Amino acid sequence: MRPPPLLRVRDLTMRFGGVVALNRVGFEVAPGSVTALIGPNGAGKTTVFNCLTGFYAPSAGEMRFHAPDGVEVALHDLLGGPWRGADFASPAAFGWRLYYKMFGGAALAARAGVVRTFQNIRLFREMTVMENLLVAQRAWVNNGILSGLLATPAYRRAEAEAIERAWHWLDFFRLADDGNRLAGSLPYGRQRRLEIARAMCVEPRLLCLDEPAAGLNPSETHELAEWILALRRGHGVTVCLIEHDMGLVMEISDHVVVLDHGQVLVAGRPEVVRDDPAVLEAYLGAPEEG
């Protein structure tokens, strides 16, 4: 029997005013897999990511995620969806809805284990590489103000562990020499790597990479593919990626979901998707008759 999917998206719909960006999108991500989301520009790939990681509250549909502790998290609830009549009937429901409205969204999705990178790199540019990684370790550092001011042993231990973990990921992504440089001063390729390293410091179950190979040269892209596979093998991370580099997609993904005009066109194994006429049509346009 197959294990239950790590993420199950069903009927995901996102409307911006009259524009329907996503129309009943549904797919599953198997644990330990690499799932690629592809499609022409404007197909709605990044919108799916924004919904998954809590930056948009979807208009309708559900996203269920198996959190590390085995509990199923309804991501769509974390995002503080619209008020419903039922919320006003029960104080508990009202309270939770208010809490999610106030404190919900991306931060909670990240804490549940869904962490993303961005198409246009978003690093803390005026901070050093190490500081970037330390900021990401929210859950492991000692956040107490007093213990920090007094530098208690517990605080120092937590800090040392966080630094150790940061060095581990710097080694993994071959960034160790740049540890004390400003993140904004790194070359482009290393900034991409640093963003993935930073996301890994959150210890995600599901890592969402938004065009990780954009702007990389072929050898860098090849390295990236190996890193992604190593992350999956060695760290039990499931990867979901948006990518335009078909070579990379075909090389590393187990499952490909093709989006077009906010709908799922085809989903399946990469070699199946590659030869599907509907996909070719979406990418290249319909073949002329005759």
Place this chain on the structure above:
Amino acid sequence: MMAIRDGGEPEGGGLTWATRLRDAALTGVIALLLFAPLTGVTLTGYALEGHWQRPLWLAAGVVVGRLLIGLFLEARRARPPVESAQASEKVGWIDRNRPFILGLALACALILPWFIGKYWLNVAILALIYVLLALGLNIVVGLAGLLDLGFVAFYAVGAYGYALGFKYLGLSFWLALPSAALLAGLCGILLGFPVLRMHGDYLAIVTLGFGEIVRLVLNNWMELTGGPNGVRAPFPSLFGLEFGRRAQPGHTTFHEFFQIPYSSETRDIFFYLLLLMVVAGMIFVVRRLRRMPLGRNWEALREDEIACRSLGIQPVTVKLSAFGLGAMTGGLGGVFFAASQGFVNPTSFTFMESAHILAMVILGGMGSTGGVIIAAVILTVLPEVLRDFAEYRGLAFGMAMVGMMIWRPRGLMGIRRARFHRSEVGR
């Protein structure tokens, strides 16, 4: 001597003596053009009087200054940019001798009150209060990147918290210090809530409005605050010992207790040292905060809020903590201000005051603790030194700002980032 220094410093290479002299001459001419109409002509009755030596002296000063800048500051700028990015890797002279310099500065500050007169002691007290305020605003603006134009509101809350607390509740200075600071912090958090989703300009406008609201309430709520007439705020006592010439019934004065002759300066020295201790404590707190998760989160929020959220950091709590802690520091400054003046009224808390504190933060370099302290001291002491040129204060201030933006757009002192090394235990 200069020539030797020049030869011995190969990094200064980009600039030759010719360019330096040419720059200095050019600046001198500009200064002459600027100063001649401003200072060279005075109106006596209906007659114009020329003072041609005045602009000449000023221009000469500018020329020398420009030459010095060319010698010392620009030498560093002349290095290729790639190298300056690497320059942070090197440990500078200041860094190596940091504990020594800090100790020396603290020792100087400690013995200072016995060497300057009463007037300058009061200026020093004011400077320290501004250091406190600038440190507080630096948390909000410099670290968390939330542009706050109404910081003076928290200063007012602290000052009035003490004055009104004494008037209505009989709160002593020592009790007012924590409670008024907490009250200001609470106000900071309250202000923070409605502006959570605002950035940049919009946030600036709302905080500006908040500052004005607080001032107008203080000015117009006659029954509670006494309006423009202000409220009295007593001077602190030390373990029940008072600093007046004569004690109130049931109390002892400081000079009687220690059997020393009365001097009004004792009072100010005590106040200065107390304030110095609080400021030193605050500097310690801010420096530690910068290396703590909370401080790093503030900076991360300043850099990129969306990235923060994607990493599981809750912007709400981070912003509110910055507002709260910054306001608390401002409130602390307010209590000291009220106690040192003995009296508060709303005219001390105008928008100009907010702008003044913000200027300190910007001049010092956003986020740099040392720079902000130096800027606060300079901006308080310099107007006193230049009291004779009071009319030109605005001009000097504006020129300083323009000069800063051109030569040191990142503030007087660069920001020193924490460095990390591999632990000796691992590997």
